[in-house]
Amino acid sequence: MTQTVVGAGLAVFLTVVACSHSDGTPTTTAGGTVDLRSDRLTGDQAWQSVVPVCWTGNGDQAQRLFREPVRVRTSATADPIESSVMAMTQAQPADTDYGSMWSPITSLGTSFSRGVITLDLPSTAVSQSLDADRAELAVQQMVHTAVAAAQSSGLVTGGDLPQVRILVDGESGQEVFGSYSLPDKLSADPAALAGVSLEPERLQVEPGVLTVSGRVTDPVHDVELTVESLDGEAEVLQRMAVNQDYSRAETAMSGVEVTRTVTLEAGTYRVTITATDADGKALSDDFVVTVAEPE
Incomplete structure (x- = not known):
């Protein structure tokens, strides 16, 4: 997206x-x-x-x-x-x-x-x-x-x-x-429900600052948010570990929100949330966002 x-x-x-x-x-x-x-x-x-x-x-x-x-x-x-x-x-x-x-x-x-x-x-x-x-x-x-x-x-x-x-x-x-x-x-x-997902409709940006939100709805571990620049050669700029393992009791029906804020220049980026579920399966969700210079 x-x-x-x-x-x-x-x-x-x-x-x-x-x-x-x-x-x-x-x-x-x-x-x-x-x-x-x-x-x-x-x-x-x-x-x-x-x-x-x-x-x-x-x-x-x-x-x-x-x-x-x-x-x-x-x-x-x-x-x-x-x-x-x-x-x-x-x-x-x-x-x-x-x-x-x-x-x-x-x-x-x-x-x-x-x-x-x-x-x-x-x-x-x-x-x-x-x-x-x-x-x-x-x-x-x-x-x-x-x-x-x-x-x-x-x-x-x-x-x-x-x-x-x-x-x-x-x-x-x-x-x-x-x-x-x-x-x-x-x-x-x-x-x-998806084990992990991003919430692009809750995207927030200030000049040079991007706040991304994800949601965890399964018992998962190794949750990580990654921001990758897509300008020129793809380059990972940020890997942000969410230092918690989530149990079913914690995630329940509505899940647990995870939010991180990063400082970015104007450009195009891919934001990804990844995790590993209780069976060892890798889960992920991503979207692409263009952050423009403020008017």
Whole structure:
């Protein structure tokens, strides 16, 4: 992913309206703020907020989920779970390594009672054909997004996470994506989350200073942030060890944030987070950023 940052203290939020190929790979369209249910919004009714969304990865982490904040424009009284889930289908991630397998929807029924979030989707949301593993991951993508929205909005507190019931056109137990039968209720599976990830939408820069944030959601060790110059011959400028081994109890569902600040000249850089999981597998996530001279 490439981002250009100019000036001091700028937090970048990049989202785009999304559509998808038949295999579930998102196509790229122009950037902007996701406008949810815009037909209902006029003038001062429009309200911008930031909601959590979980995306699917690719490559070595194709079966993992990555969480990003997404900026949306909606009504001030909008249901936060509805906003996050609809953004998950309408938006495209800031990091182009991520994606979604859901078709865009413009309506969604939600309720939250006795520790259960109920989502009522139109059948068009699940009309794509996916194999069973990808379909299960897509369902976990929605479950994690709904639970994250409930957490971030304060609808749930403490360690007891809600379960999620997914209906299709008001009916339970439906087969979705042509290969996965929905159980009555689902829990957000922590194993579906990426072990380590960067948070490019939280990128901050001051003249000559870049602050990068990552997130650890697995029990991992040897966590390291690397900044590499891409101007001329590639050159590693900084290797920043995060001197802690993380256990499952520490990372839990929302993970642990790791942040480092580096002094940089104007130029193009690759920032990478790496770690080793409990099975000895190497994990990584990266993005490319262009830091410009301040105006």
